Amino acid sequence: MYNKESRRTKIVTFRVSQEEYHNLETACTAHHVRSISDLARDAVQQWIRGPGNGGGLSSATFRPSVLIEAELGQVENRIQVLVQELERLQHLVQRERNWTVPKSRPALGGPDRP
Secondary structure, eight states: OOOGGGOOOOOOOOOOOHHHHHHHHHHHHHTTOSOHHHHHHHHHHHHHHOTTSOOOOSSSOOOTTHHHHHHHHHHHHHHHHHHHHHHHHHHHHHHHHHHHOOOOOOOTTOTTOO
16 A cells, blocks of 8 residues: 655755766666666665665665776776777778788899899
């Protein structure tokens, strides 16, 4: 049955950068949290309870490293993009070298000289 006292009637708002918002979305997806609101609410409640005061997140197992893990995932993605770009550049440089390799020349003494 619906408990009237458990109704959420107040709104708390705070601003985040676009990158922070993306990190929050990534954390929600990675840890199967329904929404950023749930993640924020549960994280604040855990912070209020403090270490050793029991509980955990209702939507997921919260670890202080959730956002760090999300950022590490982004760093890994960026590294992968850089690796692909370096491979592409290496291929272009190699192709350029193959185009500019001079044709083989006769020996300095020429074919008629000993």
